[in-house]
Amino acid sequence: MSETLFHFDKRVNRIARKNRKLARGHVTFIDRTGLIRQRPRRGLAGVPLRGLMLIALCFIGFKGLLIAHQGPVQYEDKLALLAEGTIFEQGAAWAMQIEPASQIAARFLAPLL
Incomplete structure (x- = not known):
């Protein structure tokens, strides 16, 4: 039971992390199966x-x-x-x-x- 809860928490944390990244900007595209997906936009690592x-x-x-x-x-x-x-x-x-x-x-x- 605890292992199942661990995997669930791990997945919830991964989804929350992806949602935080998507909130900063995203790119919408259609993958090869025809599904509409969103990918976080890459940030610039440079100096302002x-x-x-x-x-x-x-x-x-x-x-x-x-x-x-x-x-x-x-x-x-x-x-x-x-x-x-x-x-x-x-x-x-x-x-x-x-x-x-x-x-x-x-x-x-x-x-x-």
């Missing part, structure tokens, strides 16, 4: 795009603030000094180099400083 865009925008704004505060010449001198360091420092110097987006941010922020 909005979060990445916000991080990139903050990074460009920070670089623009540094360029506006120090001036482009002094900023380039500090980057050249940073590029002579360890591999980590060289990577940071590459990431912090001036590009058009940070120049625009610097031009916007310069009058505010």
